[in-house]
Amino acid sequence: xxxxxxxxxFTGEGGFADDDGKFVRATSEFRNWVTPDGSxxxxxxxxxxxxxxxxxxxxxxxxxxxxxxxxMRALKGLDEMIGLSVTNWYMGDQGWTFDxxxxxxxxxxxxxxxxxDLYQISDPKVSGKATxxxxxxxxxxxLVSNESAEIIRMLxxxxxxVGAKAGDYYPEALRDEIDAVNERVYNPFNNGVYxxxxxxxxxxxxxxxxxxFDTLDWAAEKLSGSDWLVGDQMTEADIRFFTTLIRFDPxxxxxxxxxxxxxxxxxxxxxxxxxxxxxxxxxxxxxFDHIKxxxxxSHRHINPTGIVPIGxxxx
Numbered sequence: 001x002x003x004x005x006x007x008x009x010f011t012g013e014g015g016f017a018d019d020d021g022k023f024v025r026a027t028s029e030f031r032n033w034v035t036p037d038g039s040x041x042x043x044x045x046x047x048x049x050x051x052x053x054x055x056x057x058x059x060x061x062x063x064x065x066x067x068x069x070x071x072m073r074a075l076k077g078l079d080e081m082i083g084l085s086v087t088n089w090y091m092g093d094q095g096w097t098f099d100x101x102x103x104x105x106x107x108x109x110x111x112x113x114x115x116x117d118l119y120q121i122s123d124p125k126v127s128g129k130a131t132x133x134x135x136x137x138x139x140x141x142x143l144v145s146n147e148s149a150e151i152i153r154m155l156x157x158x159x160x161x162v163g164a165k166a167g168d169y170y171p172e173a174l175r176d177e178i179d180a181v182n183e184r185v186y187n188p189f190n191n192g193v194y195x196x197x198x199x200x201x202x203x204x205x206x207x208x209x210x211x212x213f214d215t216l217d218w219a220a221e222k223l224s225g226s227d228w229l230v231g232d233q234m235t236e237a238d239i240r241f242f243t244t245l246i247r248f249d250p251x252x253x254x255x256x257x258x259x260x261x262x263x264x265x266x267x268x269x270x271x272x273x274x275x276x277x278x279x280x281x282x283x284x285x286x287x288f289d290h291i292k293x294x295x296x297x298s299h300r301h302i303n304p305t306g307i308v309p310i311g312x313x314x315x
Contacts, residue, residue: 002095002116007124009116011093029119029128030143034135034154036161041154048137048144050158055144056083056109057151058118058134060096061287062294064190064243065148066133071239072155074281077165082155083108087115087132089294095130103290109138118143149182152236169236177230181237189215190244197256197302205257212252213260216269223268227275234276242276245269246286249312251295255302264312288314 001012033041038049057073059066073082086105087096096115098106112118116130122143135144135151145151156169170178187195188211195208219241222229229237244252245263252258263269277283296308 001091002093003127003129004116004119005127007120007126009094009120009130029126030122030146031150032144033150034144034158036158041150043150044145047140050162052081052159052162053083054137054139056085056136056138058085058087058107058115058132058136060087060089060091060132060294061103061285061290062089063132064247065131067243067285068148068236068239069133069135069151069155070285071243071282072152072169072236074285075165075167075169075279076155076159077163078155078159081159081163089290089297091294091298096132103287109136110141149240152239156236169234169239171233171235174231174235178235178237181229182240184218185215185237185241188212189219190240193244193248193252193256193258196258197252197299209258209260212258216261216263216266219272220266220268223272227272238272238276242273242282245273246276247291250288250292250314254309255295255299262312 003010003012030044032044032048034048034050034055035041035046036050038047040046057069059070061067061070070084073079073084084105085098085107086103088099088101088104090097090099090101094114094116098104098113107118110118110121112121114130115132115134118134118136119126119128119130121141131146133148133151134146135154136142137144145154153170155164160166192208192212192215196205196212199205199208219229226232228234229241248258249262249264253262263273277286292308296303297306300306
């Protein structure tokens with residue numbers, strides 16, 4: 001754990017809660033967009049044109065936010081167009097690192113040892129957290145974006161004119177409904193598991209855990225009558241829901257104390273998880289070894305021994 005202040009890396013101490021014992025997620029610092037013609041997107045500045053072999057994606061296989069970008073990169077067939085580096089599953093004093101380990105793919109661009117090195121190269125006076133995913137511009141040696149919700153929108157459409165696979169996961173006709181589902185799912189569920197797991201007061205934990213299961217109940221009912229959360233096709237709403245759902249039984253149920261029930265115990269949720277995993281482009285992005293080892297080894301304020309449980313069987 002750690003943070004950047006005026007370009008310097010400082011080691012953090014303790015957990016992730018504020019002085020009142022409540023988990024508060026940091027905002028993303030880099031909000032530029034890759035666009036077909038290099039014009040500015042909804043936020044940030046212009047100058048980032050969609051071009052093959054110009055951009056590089058940095059992820060952790062453990063992180064659900066990075067997992068969103070990894071899935072969209074695969075679904076759109078951008079593997080050869082946008083390079084990939086993968087961090088070590090352990091996050092300690094230096095944050096995400098490229099220390100040698102199973103599945104680690106080092107940085108070929110800046111030879112960075114850590115993710116925070118990339119932030120410091122991009123902006124020598126940067127302050128904030130050094131999070132993943134990171135979308136990097138090799139041409140300008142700078143960080144384009146570290147906001148996963150915006151990165152997946154870029155990957156969804158910006159590269160269509162230069163060889164991306166067909167497929168629109170944010171179709172115009174469904175955008176209002178997708179946005180509404182994303183809003184329904186984000187804080188109570190995607191962020192809710194963290195609010196529960198990192199809470200340091202009983203009341204904050206119970207509020208967050210109840211939010212998590214209210215959302216799972218809602219999704220279970222919705223998916224009992226439909227294969228997808230919006231319309232009759234997979235959209236980014238399904239991807240954003242899935243990256244938390246796939247981690248639920250192996251990590252959030254036990255480690256984060258979201259234990260009212262498991263996904264395996266709810267047929268519609270289990271079936272949805274199975275539909276997503278049946279897609280080869282998605283299945284290849286799921287790495288349970290990284291997921292389990294990261295959470296149980298890195299969060300020593302929750303799991304002091306660092307012991308990683310042998311179950312559940314997610315095969």
